[in-house]
Amino acid sequence: MIDLLLLGTGAMVPLPDRPLSSLLVRCGGSLTLFDCGEGTQVQMRKYHWGFRRLDVICLSHLHADHVAGLPGLLHTVANAGRTQPMHIYGPRGTRAVVEGLRTIAVWLPYTVEVHELEDGDRVEMFGGVRATVRDADHRIACLAWRLDLDRAPAFDPVRAETLCVPRAQWSVLQRGEPVRVDGQVVTPDQVRGEPQPGIACAYVTDTRPTETILDLVQGVELLVCEATYAHDDEEGDA
Numbered sequence: 001m002i003d004l005l006l007l008g009t010g011a012m013v014p015l016p017d018r019p020l021s022s023l024l025v026r027c028g029g030s031l032t033l034f035d036c037g038e039g040t041q042v043q044m045r046k047y048h049w050g051f052r053r054l055d056v057i058c059l060s061h062l063h064a065d066h067v068a069g070l071p072g073l074l075h076t077v078a079n080a081g082r083t084q085p086m087h088i089y090g091p092r093g094t095r096a097v098v099e100g101l102r103t104i105a106v107w108l109p110y111t112v113e114v115h116e117l118e119d120g121d122r123v124e125m126f127g128g129v130r131a132t133v134r135d136a137d138h139r140i141a142c143l144a145w146r147l148d149l150d151r152a153p154a155f156d157p158v159r160a161e162t163l164c165v166p167r168a169q170w171s172v173l174q175r176g177e178p179v180r181v182d183g184q185v186v187t188p189d190q191v192r193g194e195p196q197p198g199i200a201c202a203y204v205t206d207t208r209p210t211e212t213i214l215d216l217v218q219g220v221e222l223l224v225c226e227a228t229y230a231h232d233d234e235e236g237d238a
Contacts, residue, residue, distance in 0.1 A: 001027070001199075002025060002026070002027045002129070002147070002149055002199060002201065003025070003026040003027070004023060004024070004025055004026075004201060004222060004224075005023070005024040005025075005026070005047055005049065006022075006023055006224065007019060007022040007023065007024055007040060007043040007044065007047075008020045008021055008022045008037070008039075008040070008043055009021055009226065011065075011226060011228050012063070012065045012228065014037070014038065014039055014065075019037075019039050019040070019042070019043050020035075020037030020038065020039065020040070020065050020066075020069075021035060021037070021065075021066070021205055021226055022034060022035045022036065022037060022040050022043065023035070023203050023224055024044065024047075024049060025129075025147065025201075026049060027125075027126070027127035027128070027129050027149065028126065028127025028128060028129075029053060029127065030053055030055045030056075030125075030126035030127045031049060031050070031053045031054040031055060031056075032054075032055065032056040032057075032058060032125060032126070032129070033054060033056070033057045033058070033073075034057075034058045034059075034060070034145065034203045035058075035059060035060055035066040035067075035205070036057060036059070036066065036067060036068075036069040036070050036073055037064070037065040037066050037067070037068055037069050038064075038065070038068045038069050039069060040069040040073060041069060041072055041073045041076050044073075050080070051073075051076050051077045051079075051080040051082070052077065052080040052081050052082045054077055054082070054086070055084070055086070055087065055126045056086075056087045056088075056089065056125055056126060057070070057073075057086070057087070057088045057089070058088075058089045058090070058131070058145060058203075059088065059089065059090030059091070059094060059143075060090075060091075060136070060142055060143055060144070060145070060203070060205050060206060061090070061091055061136075061138055061140055061141060061142035061143065061206060062090065062091065062093055062094065062097045062140060062141070063140065063206070066205075066206075067097060067101065068101075070088075070098065070101050070105075071101050071102065071104050071105040072105075074086070074102070074105045074108055074112065075105055075108075077110075078108050078109050078110065082109070082110050083109050083110050084110055085110055085111045085112070085113050086110055086111070086112050086113070087113050087115065088112060088113070088114045088115070089114075089115045089116075089117055089123060089131075090114075090115075090116065090117065090143070091116065091117060091118075091140075091141035091142060091143050092116050092118070092141050093116070093140075093141060094114055094115075094116050095114045095116060098112065098114050117133050117143060118133075119133070119134055119135040119212075120132075120133070120134065121133050125147070127149075128149055128150065129147050129148070129149050130147070130148045130149070131145060131146065131147055131148075132145075132146045132148070132216065133145055133146075134146075134212050134213060134215075134216045135212065136204065136205075136206065136207030136210070136213060137207050137208040137209075137210050138206045138207050138208075142205075142206055142207055144202065144203070144204040144205075144207065144212075144213045144216055144217075145202060145203045145204070146200060146201070146202045146216050146217065146220065147200060147201050147202070147203075148198055148199075148200045149198055149199050149200070150198045151195075151196040151197065151198050151199065152176075152192070152196070153192035153193050153194060153195050153196060154192070154193045154194070154196055155170070155173065155174050155191060155192065155193070156191055156192060156193035157170070157191075159190065159191045159192075159193070160173065160186075160191045163181065163186050163190060163191065164181055164182065165179060165181055165186055165191065166181070169181070173186065173188050173191050174188075176188050199221050200219060200220040200221060201220050201221060201222040201223070201224070202216060202217040202220045202222075202223050202224065202225075203224045204216075204217065204223065204224070204225045204226070205224075205225070205226045205227070206226070206227060206228070207227055208227065208230050209227075209230070
């Protein structure tokens with residue numbers, strides 16, 4: 001299962017009760033953060049999802065309201081005791097921006113591995129999540145993100161009863177581990193039903209609508225989508 005927490009929805013202007021746009025995703029014990037403007041770590045503290053398990057930071061683009069919180073967050077993750085590598089994904093130019101921001105976050109007890117993505121790239125994330133990016137329509141390089149997670153077939157209690165598996169052992173099979181019944185081994189595959197459809201969500205920000213993005217978000221269960229000054233007559237304000 002995927003848990004999603006909207007840390008902020010304030011577009012480019014943070015307000016006391018509406019921080020900058022950011023999304024935190026939890027899956028399989030791993031955390032992934034989408035965008036990291038100023039104050040992002042303050043919002044993370046409010047909800048107590050932790051910092052040490054933050055494995056991945058995904059950036060939509062490199063404007064300050066989406067990246068300026070990185071140095072402080074990297075220090076906070078270090079103080080939480082993390083030693084495993086941190087992965088940062090973003091559009092072209094991400095490596096230079098992260099290196100620049102790290103001039104005030106030089107020493108960390110973990111490595112920071114930066115990956116620059118192009119339109120159509122796919123990435124295997126932690127917890128079995130697969131990410132796909134497509135180009136968005138912004139003034140600088142910008143990525144729209146889609147996350148997909150496969151779901152295992154549901155546990156079939158009828159099959160378990162037919163195989164005489166005691167109810168006390170059902171949870172073991174549901175965890176994907178075999179059990180022994182009257183000297184015979186029963187595997188999880190023997191008590192699984194029909195395949196279940198996967199689940200998907202998308203994070204799309206700072207873009208005009210495009211057919212490419214429409215195609216990317218087809219079929220998702222949750223779409224987090226934001227844009228400002230999207231109409232032609234507002235181009236000067238943008």
